Amino acid sequence: MLDLRVATPKAWLDVVFSDFDAFLVDHALCERKASAMGLMLVAKYFDRTKIMEPLIAFAREELEHFHIMYRIVEARGLMLVSDEKDVYVNALRRLSRSGGDELFLDRLIVPGIVEARGCERLQMVAAALEPGTELASTYMELARAESRHHGLFFRLARHYFTEDVVQSRAEEEIRAEADLVQSLPFRAAVH
DSSP: OOOOSSOOOHHHHHHHHHTHHHHHHHHHHHHHHHHHHHHHHHHHTTTOHHHHHHHHHHHHHHHHHHHHHHHHHHHTTOOOOOOOOOHHHHHHHTTOOOSHHHHHHHHHHHHHHHHHHHHHHHHHHHHHSOTTOHHHHHHHHHHHHHHHHHHHHHHHHHHHSOHHHHHHHHHHHHHHHHHHHHHSOOOSSOO
């Protein structure tokens, strides 16, 4: 997994469990948005054939995760809400450079970082849930998927860019992500 520069403090988990229903709804929406982002990359970069199959599979898996989370939300008598801007994700996207290959690289690195942070946080939730429950198992499986997805985005970047270029840019964005994580207030949300 990506070497995130700062760990999510336990205080985040306390906020999550103070309004776990809101967290579940937010998580469902995050999975849906991840699927849409994968399809956006496929549509935008159709000429980059090495990303097509992997990102179509990614989008399908994220859509399945949305379905899993929707079922959890629905079983608890909750309803999905309108999308809100994700301050964390949008701040990371604003780091992206404009145009051409630089933007393409950033559009692969940013989701890789988001998936790494998601992996860390879903593992925290899984560990805090009652062991052996279906929900704890589901969260551990979803955390494993986030880890795979993190690796996917960095592997795709390495198809088109040298290791040095990928690592150099990733390091810049990882440092910025650490500052961002430390500056944002905790919410009952994945990010």
